[in-house]
Amino acid sequence: MKKLIYITLIFISNVFFSQVKGKIVGVKDGDTVVILLTNKTQETLRLADVDCPENGQPFGKNAKQFTSSQIFGKTVTFYRIGKDRYRRTIAKIFYDNDKYLSAEIIKAGFGWWYYKASRNTELQKLQDQAKAGNLGLWADKNAVSPWDFRESKKKKKVL
Template sequence: MFKLLWFVLLLSVNANINLFSPKKQIITGKVVAITDGDTFKILTKDSTLIKVRLANIDCPERKQPFSKKAKKFVSDAIFSKAVKLNVLKKDRYRRYISNVIYDDSLSLCHELIKNGLAWHYRKYSKDSMLQALEDQARKSKIGLWQDQNAIAPWEWRDLQKKKTKG
């Protein structure tokens, strides 16, 4: 009897998780602002302004090498264009964490990694394609991989926090 009750409880918990988990959204809009290499804003047809953070990658921070190049790449690729967001979730800053498609079929995350302008953010992603693209860019010394001592943005942010505390 106990096993049966346990089984029913597990089924109901799984059902509740599925009932409450957000469905992936697809949103389209025009890019109206570029904040940095991995963050920008779109305006939807109903005039909603949405802040977007690219999923699974991390571009150099503002004072890091290649930060301006990453931002320029993103601006050249998507500014004033229609894009499609495959929204994964919202983060604590209310940004839409998304995979972004532009020019009908190009993945902005893939293009940034391929051009050596971002890291695959392995802490949050197991995307083997992003890792393969990063590995190839590293091997070919493309973009930021020209620097043998390139510091990942998350490590750079930690160093900056330690400097301000010390």
């Protein structure tokens, strides 16, 4: 029994935490991309540690454009962290000599550090710097986080 558990844990860790390479073939929004894997299958990746404005939200198109300018058409390396409620793969994506995409988005002011699901407090510092510099969405003094925006949309649907 212990051997079976051990083998299962090794399999799961290899599936979820192994380094994978692929080419970015689509950008759905600022924090969701589509990658073409070496076996010619596509996988939708939801970026870990960051939450970008929704497409219908101010700066949503800017966030998508920034993400696209950084990685579209490039071969990137990513690590699977888990799955979200929509069954997308949550991933940490690295590109151009180990730039961490989520950090770059936050640093440029096109996303929030997603503190509800991230323990990387360095991203809070990058967010504070972007905010202090009025970069990206922080140029709007009344910027609304994506999670608050989604919650307000749910409440409107109920009414």
